[in-house]
Amino acid sequence: MKHKNGGDDLITNRLLNILKKSVPFKVNEIKQIRKHVYFVKTDHKPYILKGYSSLQRLYLQEAFTESLKAEGFHHSYSYYRILETPIYFNQKYFGWIEYIEPHRDRFSYQSSSDRKEGIRLLNRFHRTTKRLAKSYEMMLPRINLYEKWYERSSRFQKHIPLLRHYLKDQMINELMEWSKISLEGLKNENLNFGNDDLQPVILHGDVAHHNYLKSKSGNLYLIDFDLISIGNEGSDLLQYANRIFPFINWSMHELSKYEHINKYLNNRAFLLALMYPTDIFREWTRIIKDKTYQSPEKILPVMELTVDQFHLRRQLIKDLKNVVK
Incomplete structure (x- = not known):
């Protein structure tokens, strides 16, 4: 979940405005990580916001990660259903993902x-x-x-x-x-x-x-x-x-x-x-x-x-x- 600078600032700002009007907490900042994936800082806690091409794909990811946790596999993130209907923006349906703060030493196959x-x-x-x-x-x-x-x-x-x-x-x-x-x-x-x-x-x-x-x-x-x-x-x-x-x-x-x-x-x-x-x-x-x-x-x-x-x-x-x- 590494942050990157750049991306389309106009699109990011538009998404920020939509979030501010839609979610039940204050959104302080949004940064693009990669295409259709954003880090969102709120007064509640940080999230990852990820866009999917269809609701079916988003719901599948939500269900699968929930199934992993139910079966005892806790070494992944969870999805949050912040809104009853997911945000649709720029032809993507956005899901809210648990933000896991990374270690200063990234995982590497060199190690x-x-x-x-x-x-x-x-x-x-x-x-x-x-x-x-x-x-x-x-x-x-x-x-x-x-x-x-x-x-x-x-x-x-x-x-x-x-x-x-x-x-x-x-x-x-x-x-x-x-x-x-x-x-x-x-x-x-x-x-x-x-x-x-x-x-x-x-x-x-x-x-x-x-x-x-x-x-x-x-x-x-x-x-x-x-x-x-x-x-x-x-x-x-x-x-x-x-x-x-x-x-x-x-x-x-x-x-x-x-x-x-x-x-x-x-x-x-x-x-x-x-x-x-x-x-x-x-x-x-x-x-x-x-x-x-x-x-x-x-x-x-x-x-x-x-x-x-x-x-x-x-x-x-x-x-x-x-x-x-």
């Missing part, structure tokens, strides 16, 4: 202790949502990792003429080869991660570092459930592995030290999925879609992600090929 605490919290989340999955199966989509990654590969391939201005042909060809091996293998394995296959969970869907919040008191919270879906816990654990790989030198030996992930390292489908260069494809597709690839500030992190540890990633792929052949 070994944070990485290990993060996987333990994710496992606790899965144990809880396993009990909730049946109740939400008609409201949430089932994850289809193959389809998602196939489309991502297709978009990356479509942009190869542009990518050649930044990446060597050999690197592009290797990335496409890894993608092909992974997707063909996953299709043959029918995405069977094996463990708990008959007991789906509600997946978080985006275990990026910014969706972990370390509070001022030192407690760790899991936040932002916009991408929840139904599926095998292995999908979240796979994403977690991909997030921490750059900080453990793309080492399978180091990855095996992480509880809850290590039980999947004998699973062929999971190992094939680890070969897929999801982070590289995702970030290049994003900056090309946003047309920000000509900005040094935007292109540099993506170049570093792709190039700086490529030799380590290549060795990982080589090791994985030997295991799954």
Whole structure:
């Protein structure tokens, strides 16, 4: 819940005026954190105000976080129903979220202790949502990792003429080869991660570092459930592995030290999925879609992600090929 300056001041001021006229307490200040998300300071207490594209999406988030708390998972925020009818502004329906004051030391995958605490919290989340999955199966989509990654590969391939201005042909060809091996293998394995296959969970869907919040008191919270879906816990654990790989030198030996992930390292489908260069494809597709690839500030992190540890990633792929052949 990090504050940022900027944003559309006019829109922020209009929203502030609406709040002052609508809520039953004094609103002192409003700051935009990111698009459609605001920090609201009141004489009552601070809140996070977040906009959703539909009432259904807002109500789903309210219900889901309430269900988590009811099942004993208290490591997240709560929603408050301040008004009987949510505020509708700028084509968004706004929900009021508990403000959790952050610790001065943010959660980071660079920290070994944070990485290990993060996987333990994710496992606790899965144990809880396993009990909730049946109740939400008609409201949430089932994850289809193959389809998602196939489309991502297709978009990356479509942009190869542009990518050649930044990446060597050999690197592009290797990335496409890894993608092909992974997707063909996953299709043959029918995405069977094996463990708990008959007991789906509600997946978080985006275990990026910014969706972990370390509070001022030192407690760790899991936040932002916009991408929840139904599926095998292995999908979240796979994403977690991909997030921490750059900080453990793309080492399978180091990855095996992480509880809850290590039980999947004998699973062929999971190992094939680890070969897929999801982070590289995702970030290049994003900056090309946003047309920000000509900005040094935007292109540099993506170049570093792709190039700086490529030799380590290549060795990982080589090791994985030997295991799954």
